[in-house]
Amino acid sequence: MNAPAGAAKPPGIKLKTRKPTGIVPWPLILIEGEEGAGKTYSAAQFSASKRIGQMYWIDLDEGSADEYAAIEGANYLIIEHDGTYRDILEQVEAVHAEARRAAAAGEPPVVLTIDSGSALWRMLTNWTYERGRRTRKNRKLLQEDPDAAYDIGRNLWNDALERWNRIIYLLRTLPGIAIVLARGKQVSATDDNGQPIQNQTEWKVSAQKDLGFDSTCWVRMKRDADPQIIKVRSLRMRVEQRKPLTLRDFSIEDLVFNGLGCSIESQPRVMPALAGDQVQPWLTRIAELKDKEALGALWRSVPDPANRLSRDEIATVRAAAEQRAAELDNPRSEMGEGPLTDADKLRAAAKRKAAEQDEDAEQ
Structure with missing residues (x-):
């Protein structure tokens, strides 16, 4: 349909393109598994690598950061925070800015370790339950029966998810290496209604459910088995469906620089934040x-x-x-x-x- 005579024509939209670089981006690595399997140890050991710059460590309710500095060669700085989401977010933003500065200066990559993603999601979950208790409907219900089960609105969970995603976006676009540690264990399988299925088990990562998908590389560690790569987004490494890749001599340094093929030329993933409107x-x-x-x-x-x-x-x-x-x-x-x-x-x-x-x- 033609525009009316004399009507102003909308400005032409220019096509924006670029050539792909082929450069391997810096990863977001999820290391999850059983207690005592070596997750924290592997991260602290990586801080001794000569191929990285400064490692920053955010300890969230785990209390291991000071102790693991005794590992030979360990070299990381503990980020202090007051336990609030706001302060934690601001510290992650500060590391993101420092990593950007280091990358622009051609320095080795900054590394950020979060121990653990389980504690971060637990904090947001507790916040959501507390907000749910404070709604008018639930306050009245709990006054009548303090032990009553109460519903939490979808909007409250969406707020928690938004806060989680703000930190995950910073980790995914970090101009350096991001490592998230999390707890994982074998649990009873459940059906769609949350009821246990008899004689069936499944592995559960204690964190927001999309953490594994958001990660570049997902590593699982158990006390009585070699580490396994559950998922990896890479052209150099391949994990077949339902066949995790076993790593007998696992180290984060080997995984990042030899397995994934990262180098000083690596860049953060190009991922503009998506927005539904202007x-x-x-x-x-x-x-x-x-x-x-x-x-x-x-x-x-x-x-x-x-x-x-x-x-x-x-x-x-x-x-x-x-x-x-x-x-x-x-x-x-x-x-x-x-x-x-x-x-x-x-x-x-x-x-x-x-x-x-x-x-x-x-x-």
Whole structure:
């Protein structure tokens, strides 16, 4: 159908292409398995490699980071955090930025080890259950019966998944090597309703269910068997369906540089974050801002035609910026939702009392 006479023609869209490089990207390695199988040891041992740069270690509820530094040649820095999701995310972002700097300078790859992905997902799961308890419907139910089973809305699980995916995206695009340790074990198989199936077992990784698929290489370790590669995304290594590849002399260094074929020329995977519309990247950016002047500058820049936002999209982004500014004026409790916790209330009361004492002292 032809456009009406005199109507403005939409701007032509230019095709954007590039030649593939053939370069092997830096991997995200999942090492999961039984307790005492050597997962943490293998990561600490890798830090002694002369082929890598600085290794950073985030210890999440495992408590092994200091002890494993006694391994001969081990050389990693423990990242300190306060246990909150926000602080953990910011530290992962800081490592991502440092890895990008090191790669641009031609230095050996930065390595980030997270011990463990199981603890990270458990934290987000506990957060989701706690939020579920605080809904109006469930509060009423639990007042009548504290042991009653309660439902958790899909929206709450989606929030937890979004937080998990933000960290996984940073690991997958790290301009270096990312290692996630996780617990894994044999458990009773269950049907679609969660009921155990008699005389059947299955292997379960204690983490968000897509972690194995998101990883470049998935390694399983057991106490009484050689390590196995369950899955690998590589042209140099092949794992046949339901036939894991056994590695008798396993080391992460050998896996990365000989098995996968990574080198100093490796680059992070080219993976722009997918967004369903033009608004989502703006909302993510707004949520990360902590300065009201920066929010004001962003608010004023939104209508620029170069941003290619519709009138409704501009209104949505500006409303999000205004809401974020209000949040900065009145911060919410750490995990970001619901009423203040008892600890928050006690801290607030202590601050009020201290302020009153200061006023009395001045009078």
